[in-house]
Amino acid sequence: MSSTSVAPGKTTNAILRTENLRVEYRTRELGRSTKVALQGLTLSVNAGEVFGFLGPNGAGKTTTMNVLLGYVNATSGAAYLFDVNVREPIARQRIGYLPELTYYYKFLTAEELLRFYGRLFEIPRGEIDSRVDRLLKLVELEHARKRPIRTYSKGMQQRAGLAQALINDPDLLLLDEPTSGLDPLGRMKVREIIQRLKNDGKTVFFSSHELGEVETVCDRVAIMNSGELKVTGRVTDLVAEHQCNLEQLFLKIVGYQPQPV
Amino acid sequence: MSKIFAVAGVVFMELYRRKDFYVLFILTALITVVLGAVGDQQAVGYLKEICLLLIWVSSLVIAITTAARQIPAERESRTIFPLLAKPVSRAQVLLGKFAGCWLASGVALLVFYIFFGLVAASREHELHLELYAQAVWLHWQALGIVTALTLLGSLVLSAPAPNITIVFIISVGCLYVSRYLHLVAARMTEPGQTITGVIYYTVPQLWFFDQRALVIHNWPAIAWIWVGLATVYGALYSGFFLFAACLIFRRKALN
Amino acid sequence: MRDRLLLLLLLAACFTLATEIEPRLSAYARDTRSGGDFLTAFLGESGRLFANHFAAKADAYYHRGNYPSIFELGARPTPHPGEEGTNAPAELPATNAPSTWIERFGSHFTPPPPKDFGTTNDSEETLPWYRLSLELDPHNIQNYCTAVFVLRNKLGKSAEAERVLRDGIRENPNSYELLYYLGLIYYEDRHDIARARNVWELAAYRWREQEVKKPHPDVESLWQIADQLGNLEESQHNYADAITWFQIARNVSRTPQALEQHIDALKAELNAKGK
Numbered sequence: 001m002s003s004t005s006v007a008p009g010k011t012t013n014a015i016l017r018t019e020n021l022r023v024e025y026r027t028r029e030l031g032r033s034t035k036v037a038l039q040g041l042t043l044s045v046n047a048g049e050v051f052g053f054l055g056p057n058g059a060g061k062t063t064t065m066n067v068l069l070g071y072v073n074a075t076s077g078a079a080y081l082f083d084v085n086v087r088e089p090i091a092r093q094r095i096g097y098l099p100e101l102t103y104y105y106k107f108l109t110a111e112e113l114l115r116f117y118g119r120l121f122e123i124p125r126g127e128i129d130s131r132v133d134r135l136l137k138l139v140e141l142e143h144a145r146k147r148p149i150r151t152y153s154k155g156m157q158q159r160a161g162l163a164q165a166l167i168n169d170p171d172l173l174l175l176d177e178p179t180s181g182l183d184p185l186g187r188m189k190v191r192e193i194i195q196r197l198k199n200d201g202k203t204v205f206f207s208s209h210e211l212g213e214v215e216t217v218c219d220r221v222a223i224m225n226s227g228e229l230k231v232t233g234r235v236t237d238l239v240a241e242h243q244c245n246l247e248q249l250f251l252k253i254v255g256y257q258p259q260p261v
Numbered sequence: 262m263s264k265i266f267a268v269a270g271v272v273f274m275e276l277y278r279r280k281d282f283y284v285l286f287i288l289t290a291l292i293t294v295v296l297g298a299v300g301d302q303q304a305v306g307y308l309k310e311i312c313l314l315l316i317w318v319s320s321l322v323i324a325i326t327t328a329a330r331q332i333p334a335e336r337e338s339r340t341i342f343p344l345l346a347k348p349v350s351r352a353q354v355l356l357g358k359f360a361g362c363w364l365a366s367g368v369a370l371l372v373f374y375i376f377f378g379l380v381a382a383s384r385e386h387e388l389h390l391e392l393y394a395q396a397v398w399l400h401w402q403a404l405g406i407v408t409a410l411t412l413l414g415s416l417v418l419s420a421p422a423p424n425i426t427i428v429f430i431i432s433v434g435c436l437y438v439s440r441y442l443h444l445v446a447a448r449m450t451e452p453g454q455t456i457t458g459v460i461y462y463t464v465p466q467l468w469f470f471d472q473r474a475l476v477i478h479n480w481p482a483i484a485w486i487w488v489g490l491a492t493v494y495g496a497l498y499s500g501f502f503l504f505a506a507c508l509i510f511r512r513k514a515l516n
Numbered sequence: 517m518r519d520r521l522l523l524l525l526l527l528a529a530c531f532t533l534a535t536e537i538e539p540r541l542s543a544y545a546r547d548t549r550s551g552g553d554f555l556t557a558f559l560g561e562s563g564r565l566f567a568n569h570f571a572a573k574a575d576a577y578y579h580r581g582n583y584p585s586i587f588e589l590g591a592r593p594t595p596h597p598g599e600e601g602t603n604a605p606a607e608l609p610a611t612n613a614p615s616t617w618i619e620r621f622g623s624h625f626t627p628p629p630p631k632d633f634g635t636t637n638d639s640e641e642t643l644p645w646y647r648l649s650l651e652l653d654p655h656n657i658q659n660y661c662t663a664v665f666v667l668r669n670k671l672g673k674s675a676e677a678e679r680v681l682r683d684g685i686r687e688n689p690n691s692y693e694l695l696y697y698l699g700l701i702y703y704e705d706r707h708d709i710a711r712a713r714n715v716w717e718l719a720a721y722r723w724r725e726q727e728v729k730k731p732h733p734d735v736e737s738l739w740q741i742a743d744q745l746g747n748l749e750e751s752q753h754n755y756a757d758a759i760t761w762f763q764i765a766r767n768v769s770r771t772p773q774a775l776e777q778h779i780d781a782l783k784a785e786l787n788a789k790g791k
Contacts, residue, residue: 093348099343104343107278117343120264120267120347121347162342164343174346194269306641444588468622469621474581477581480581489627
């Protein structure tokens with residue numbers, strides 16, 4: 001299947017766009033040869049907004065992230081970042097990715113890790129030096145910059161992760177459960193950083209289970225269930241339309257029936 | 262290219278922060294020194310042979326074990342995800358891993374051969390620099406082929422252990438047995454004769470690069486044109502294995 | 517449950533195999549080797565394989581590294597023996613021309629076999645390998661003989677050659693070859709006639725004990741022993757004994773006519789002396 005690097009025709013304000021994205025996995029279950037993880041997902045995220053990507057476990061959020069990051073190829077449909085097909089490595093030049101769990105080279109120090117990733121973005125050496133200093137200060141890891149990451153606590157590793165997500169001064173930040181496992185103080189800090197990024201005109205796309213947080217920071221949300229996009233729109237508009245808060249809307253969409261007490 | 266070298270740099274750092282290289286070097290040095298102290302003081306070849314054998318074994322261990330764990334370790338520790346979230350292709354990652362392993366093996370090789378040169382020169386009271394240079398260069402080319410083969414194996418086999426075992430067996434076979442397969446084939450009946458013949462012509466003939474005898478017996482230096490052609494031969498095999506590895510890696514699931 | 521049954525079955529099979537193999541292995545391993553050192557204990561019977569390998573290594577060093585592999589030797593005619601009457605490392609037959617492009621390419625990395633192999637330096641380099649080989653397989657007579665040849669004929673180290681021979685005789689008390697070489701050292705190097713005579717006569721006795729009954733006895737060795745004894749007695753003017761030994765040598769010699777002439781000459785001497 002050939003795919004054009006740049007979306008044919010128009011350039012839109014949507015810096016993240018999927019068109020009828022379908023992802024199927026081969027499965028070993030009896031009676032089924034493939035499992036459909038995403039069914040015809042069409043989604044767009046505009047520049048400068050904070051976009052929440054919600055759904056229960058198995059809804060297709062991680063699969064969507066994996067397609068956007070180029071880990072997985074879509075079975076059909078296409079996805080674009082900055083109008084560049086995600087299959088091209090260059091599509092990731094202007095994004096930053098913060099995974100849910102900290103997966104970094106344990107034998108490297110935070111400073112070495114940032115320098116390494118900076119080189120992958122082909123940032124000039126002098127620029128890397130100043131960014132590394134600034135980011136380590138931002139995430140409060142200056143005191144531990146020369147220590148290997150395996151000596152860091154979980155919180156420190158997550159802060160190192162945030163620093164590496166920002167090394168290229170990304171225009172789009174992809175966050176996978178950014179507040180998972182953090183204490184309330186940690187969550188507050190993440191919220192502040194997201195707000196700061198938004199004020200700087202960056203776009204943030206994050207998946208989360210923390211509906212309260214999503215309702216606070218997000219401009220728009222999309223709710224997935226069983227591989228399908230169920231609803232998308234501005235938080236205030238959805239709440240007004242369905243006459244309930246985001247949590248109740250979420251539960252209604254996923255088909256949750258409360259048990260009588 | 263800078264991305265490839267960036268990945269190579271991380272591989273390099275990993276090797277020199279692990280203990281493997283230092284343990285192997287100390288072991289080689291210790292065995293050589295002990296043998297040199299207790300053995301026949303007149304015979305130098307014996308000492309050179311033992312030392313070079315240890316160097317070959319150690320270098321193969323370093324090259325194969327380092328390369329075998331690159332991709333599986335990235336997948337197991339999940340560091341492959343933030344890596345591929347950067348604007349770097351899987352081919353670049355693989356080439357970077359190859360470059361890192363090969364360069365690291367080369368540096369280890371230099372250290373081993375410098376030690377060897379000192380030991381040999383202390384007995385022979387002369388240093389055959391040209392011979393050593395040829396031996397080191399060709400040895401390094403052999404490690405390139407082995408590294409590329411191991412990386413390919415790491416993408417075909419899920420665990421490092423079987424990959425390491427198989428590549429070791431193939432490497433030893435290509436060093437000691439492959440050059441005689443046509444003689445073996447001549448004495449076989451079909452279809453064994455054809456199969457053995459095909460294997461003879463397709464496996465990398467690593468014995469071209471094994472110039473221990475050159476150094477031990479102080480043979481005349483090889484004409485540099487042949488060293489160059491052997492380098493091209495090695496590069497072709499390494500390139501082929503890497504190309505196959507890139508094709509497989511492109512389609513491989515990351516978890 | 518199935519795994520346990522399989523395990524039990526495997527255990528039973530292993531036990532059966534062990535009871536089958538053990539008596540044969542005990543009979544095979546029953547030898548007189550003293551072998552109490554670490555290497556011998558560690559390697560066991562596989563020590564012989566290594567011993568042969570190290571002996572081949574020594575030969576390779578004698579030829580300055582240019583040495584055919586077992587595959588190439590298998591594909592060539594049998595090598596010629598070394599200098600007659602000695603145990604010099606064998607001369608290698610001429611190499612075949614490369615038959616494939618791989619061989620042709622590889623030939624540029626190996627120099628042609630040297631014509632002047634076996635120099636003092638080459639001989640020195642063989643010693644550690646012979647030492648290892650003899651350590652691992654002290655019952656390989658040929659290796660003792662070759663090592664002694666190198667030590668004595670090439671390096672002039674007669675005392676060390678004698679020591680090696682004594683070690684060999686300790687391990688192989690019935691070896692007439694080793695006794696013969698010891699006799700040579702006593703006769704040619706020490707000029708100890710009495711001892712040389714005793715040792716060679718013992719060698720001849722051992723030869724008779726072992727070889728006479730064989731369908732193809734080792735007549736070459738008998739010729740060497742008898743010829744040397746004949747020369748010894750002749751040098752001591754014991755012509756009668758010399759004639760006896762030369763007659764034995766003549767009976768097994770490849771060139772009996774030359775010996776016959778020599779015997780006749782000795783008989784004439786004896787007759788002249790008698791008169």
